Amino acid sequence: MLKKIKKSPKIKWAIIILLSLLAIFLLFFASIYFGAWGKLPSSTELKELKQNRATEVLAKNGELIGKFYVFDRQPITYKELPPHLINALVATEDARFFEHDGIDNRSLLRVVFKSILLQDDSAGGGSTISLQLAKNIYGRKDYGALGIVVNKFQEAIIAKRLEDIYSKEEIIRLYFNTVPFSDNTFGIESAAMKFFGKHTSEINLEEAAVLVGTLKASHSYNPRIFPERSRLRRDVVLEQMGKYGYLTEEEVQEAKQRELVLNYKSYSHDKGLAPYFREQVRKDVSKILDTLKNKDGKKFNIYRDGLSVHTTLDVKMQTLAEEALKEHLQNLQKQHEDAWGSAAPWLTNREIVNDALKKTSAWKNLEKEGNSEAEIMEVLNKEHPTEIFSYDGTETKNISTRDSVAHYLKFLNAGMLAVTPETGSVQAWVGGVNFEHFQYDHVSQSKRQVGSTFKPFVYAAALENGIEPCEYFSAREVTYAKGWTPSNSGSEEEDPHMNYNLKEALSNSMNTIAVKVLMETGIENVVNQAKAMGIKSDLPQVPSIALGTASLNLTELTEAYTPFLNNGKTSKAFYITKIEDGEGNILAEFKPEISDSRSISKTNRKIMIEMMKATVNEGTATRLRTTYGLRNDIAGKTGTTQNNKDGWFVGITPNLLAVTWVGADDHRIGFRNTYIGQGANSALPVFAKLMQKMNSDPAFNDITQAKFAPLPAEIKEMMDCDPEKRDGFFKRLFGGGDKDETKQPEKKEKKEKKGFFKRLFGGKDKD
Structure with missing residues (x-):
């Protein structure tokens, strides 16, 4: 036989060619194995697999509300994978997974024989879960004409190493944590949350089959885009499970009859719940992480390190706030456009x-x-x-x-912030009408004139500087420096001899009296009072400040109202409670920031709440009662700026403080008229609708059913006065009463505060 081979040049050359091809193959394989085409991960590196992980943003109950990521991936443990999910994967992708060592030789032979020799496309791909895992982790590179071969060999080498290091269960876990699903989603946990609003451990048989079905082609079988195609692919997965004994025929048929029902929740930066809030959290966390380092001495990466950011946000309230704002703004937008018409x-x-x-x-x-x-x-x-x-x-x-x-x-925009006043913890944050198209955040970024929502600081300063609740001021118009003459909105004719007390003047938002109270108190005293309560922006020391001509940020205005509810102390808006690393270790923890001292006394704080309750019960915010039928304990203040550019409302309940602004992004565009643009019509309804929705949900009973503390007898006595009184005969006959205010007033000396007991007995005011 050997003699024949030696004598036959054809056989001799055939052997030489085969041996040469074998040598070339071995050299080619060796070049891949030893890294000539790119370094392969060592066994040590494979033991310490660390994939990019999305950072989660969690609401106060731990519910996921958003993510920051390069790849949307959130790893879970093997125990969190339900059996029917594992069975669906094995039956569909790698039926002999538990038998082979990473390479399924039988499948490879089938592919070679059927696909290549017989041109049968039904032969399958021969790729195992381990091979797919290698591809998922390390991806594929472009090596030109030999690219597919090089990549396949690299994946085979990595798959074998993975099988040597990890158990089958660990490989399943790694696979599910790295595999790409539809909509740029990586990992089963992210996919389950996105498409079904559930954790992986909670998905049922049909949902598991849908997700496994998308692995064949994540776009083509995307259940959001192609629901019918996805359902058919789901049925194929179910049939595979029946074929390999994971389901009975009856179970397969029952599952196939069920509808494909999605609960899609996008966690992209511009979609989903609370996008403005999440963007602010992203900015804050990024700054915090710049001050921290991991165990390797490197800075944390918000997009890759799988952190958990815990916040104070209430998911239910945020959902209702977004609904309330959108419902009202949609109707208000139509009023706005109709009012302007072709003159817009x-x-x-x-x-x-x-x-x-x-x-x-x-x-x-x-x-x-x-x-x-x-x-x-x-x-x-x-x-x-x-x-x-x-x-x-x-x-x-x-x-x-x-x-x-x-x-x-042409679009109106809005901002709304709702906080727990005692701590400043943010419960709801709506920065605009649509983050995808209007990314400017009117909670954290915008500064607008605040209108009459500034008046409570004027009246608080007046009380703190000794002006009594029952002191009367004339509503008569007066001209101040530079010829400025404030007037009262909506009152064409007023009795020039009528005077009103502080409660009546504030609840009806009388401009003429607000300025007189400011001048009587002293502009500097009012500015100092506002600063003490939480206003950080510069405040112009001019009479018009009484009407809210200062431009303030919505957040600082909210913070400045907290002393009225928090025993005179200012609570800073607070929304991040802690940041954890991927293993649950606390990297940073935060507590509420509350001022050490009171900016308003207990007595005057209660008087102010009573005066702002009157705004709701009998003043400019009565539509909360009449139009929206709210019977909750509510105080509040409306605000409208010059030329109807801005509408404001501050809603105050014992356990919730909410501030709303509405207007156009370009400050030169206002409402056509006061009827539409006044705060009671433009901003108040957002709060009203939110309260209506909360009243219908028992989960908010601690807010909706809360009551303000009864007013102490001595404060009732202090406020027991007629709402208005007319000038006496001689005053009407000879005039007087209003001072000449054409000049800027000199600095006012702080009056001695007189409480009820001091007036009665001459002792110290009980606070």
Whole structure:
């Protein structure tokens, strides 16, 4: 035989070729094995597998409300994987998983024989769970024409190493924690939460089959985009489970009859619950992490290190707040547009539209290219398909960039912050009407004139400086420095001889009296009072400050109202409680920040609450009672700024403080008239709708059924006066009463405060 081989050149060359091919193959394999095509992970590295993990943002009850990630992945343990999920995976992806050592030789032979020789596409891919895991962890690189071969060999080597290091259960766990699902989601926990709103341990048989079914082609079988196609793929998975004995035929048929029901929850930065709040948390956490280092001495990465950020947010209240704001703003938007009609500034005011246009990236890019303003305008006036926001849903229209800018200028926006006043802990945070299209946060970023919501600081300062609740002030108009003459909204004619006490003046938001109280108290005293209560912004020392001409941030205004409910002490807005690493170790912990001293006495605090209760019961906020039928214990203050640019409402209950602002993003665009733009119509309804929704949910009974403490007898006595009184005969005959206020007042000396007992007995005021 050997002689024949030696004599036969064909056989001899065939052997040489085979041996050469074998040698080339071995050299090729060795080059891959020893890293010539890229370093392969060692056994030591594989033992310490660490994948990028999403950072979770958790509400106060531990519920997941958002994530920060490069890849949306959240690892879980093997015990959290339900048996039917594991069975679905094995039956569909690797039926002999528990028998092979990472490479299924039988499957490979089948693929080679059927797919290559017989051209049978039904042969399958021959890829095992271990091979897929290797691909999931390390991905594939482009090696040119040999890319697929090199990648396959690399995956086989890694798969064998993984099988040597990890048990089958551990490989299943690693696989489920790394495999990509639909919608750029990595890992079963993230997929279960996104598509079904459940933890992995809670998903049922059909849900498990849906998710496993997407592994064949994550986009093609995306249950959100292609529900029917996903359902059919689910049924294939169920049939595979029946084929390999994991389900009976009856169980398969029953499961196939059930509908595919999703509970989709996006955790992307611009969708889902509380996007404005989550963005603020992201900014804050990033700054905090800059001051911390991990055990390796490196800084933590918010997108990769799988941290847990615990917050104070109440998921139910946040959901209701977002619903309330959207419901009201949608109706208010129609009123706003109808009132302006064809005279709308976003249609007629070229300056406003052009200013907004120049802020767009389209304008800036064209300007960088050296185009003139005329050339830029020509380009931006050309129509093209554009996706635009509307309350009925995002739609695509054929409009120009300029028209798109005008479209967004017309929208009213809003901000709402609800806190627990004793601690400042944030319960709900709505920064705008739609984060995807309006990313400017009106809770944390915006500063607007606050209108009459500033008046309580004026009256608090008055009380603190000795003015009595029953002191009367004339509603008569007076001209101040620079010819400024404030008037009262909605009262065409007033009796010039009528005087009102503080409660009546505040509850009906009388501008003329607010300024007189400010001047009597002293502007500097009022400014100091506001600062002591939590206002951080600069306050102009002018008479008009009494009417809220100062521009303040919504958060600081909220904080400044907390002393009225928190025993005179200011509570800083507080929303991050702690940050943990992936193993549950606390990296940073935070407590409420409450001022050490009181900014208002107990007596005056209670008087102020009583005066703001009157605003709701008989003053400018009565529609809480009449229109919305609320019977809760509520105090409050409405606010409207000049030319109806801003509407405000501060809603006060014993256990919840909520502040709402409504207006256009461009401060030059206001409401057409006071009827629509006043705080009672523009901002108050958001709070009213929120309270209505909370009243319907027993979970909020501790807020909705809470009562203000009964007013002590001595304070009742202090406030027991007629709401108004008329000037006497001689005063009406000879005039007097109102001081000449055409000059700036000199600094007022602080009056001695006189409490009820001091007035009665001459002793110290009981506080």
